[in-house]
Amino acid sequence: MASLIIMKLVALHDIEGITKITVIINLPEEERIILILYLFYTLDVDQDTMQRIVKELGGEELMPSLAEKLIKQGEKRGEEKGKIEGKQELLIKFLRRKFNITPKEEKMIRSVTDESKLDAAAEAVLDAKSKDEVLKILQ
Template sequence: MPKDDLTPKDPHDRLFKRVMSDEANVRQFIKEFLPKELSSQIDLKDMKLIPTEKVKGYNKYYMDIAVECKIANSKGQLYFVFEHKSYPDPGILLQILSYMAVLWDEQRKKNIPLTPVIPVVIYHGDSSWNVTTHFQGQFDSLNESVKPYIPEFNYVLIDLTRFSIKEIEERAETTPFLAGSLQLMKLVAMQDIKGIMGVAVIAELPKEEKMILFLYLYYTLDVDQRTMQRIVKELGGEEIMPSLAEKLQNAGKQKMLIKLFRRKFGLTSLEEKKILSVNDESKLDAAAEAILDAKSKEEVLKLLEL
């Protein structure tokens, strides 16, 4: 799927993944948003992103990434989880434990030393995070005699609701795309249109990154077309308005085609991704017309191929 494609299904996740796929953004985030006593122990020069899909048997959490790095001169991992629900999810602690257990089991089977995993939860809902930050804290009552036998770990919480827009800008000063993305994530959760139009850093971004952020706003803001155009104009997006309009038109056709497929034939997740990767308007139109009389979905999907 094109890296700038933000579908209505998961725009928050796609923006998070796009921002954090750039190691410069990850380094800046670690340096400026993690606790200093931890970030000072991480070798930012010697780190690499790890696809969590490669951890076999792990029931992937859709909004997570992992970073392999040296922590206090020893090999370790930072496991980032991005939470965008309007309310904090207590199940996040079990999700983190699941990742740790599967990773360590895989390392054990390969007869390699277990590496420490430091979980980092990034939250941008419309209310403050109120879930305990340590595993044992989720039990209603835990007798002192029982505690030694129950797993215990903490996670680092980055609650964007507690950061001001100015503070985000200052902490991500050297990485404008990271700064603009985090600011919009915070403001979108509150549907703060005035605040969004004040995110000045967006005007300085390259066209590609502007497009990514405008698509994100289109799919996450509850505003009419006129207001959306005013936002794009205010944020320095006039030059890409024609391209943005074309992308949005194609996105609407992709969405309609997926609905038609689901009603007539059904769709696998891979087939849906294939449709979402097609940006050729003529192919989308041809497939939408053909599906009405098609006897199998394969003959329609062929029309979408290169």
């Protein structure tokens, strides 16, 4: 309910109303973060006004934790991407050594992001009679 009222005020660009109502209504941390981000990206206000809104919403305390969350999410995505790229590279090396693959096939392997498919294909190389047997697993 509180979020709906605040969003209506935001739609009207009623900055004074936004700051007053959010001080009265104690929003959970997650909603305050969402509101601050929404205001930051949608309102065309000067920096002083935005800083005042952030201060009124308790954003000074929230922003470091928000930054930490975003950094951790980025690190996790980077680790996952690196893990997948490593599996793709390993599979390409296996196939290159056993069967020789074309640049088109290599590109197809690099487009696969499903770890379980990459793992299954890498294992299949050991017993495969042709590269088509392995590549079929990736589809």
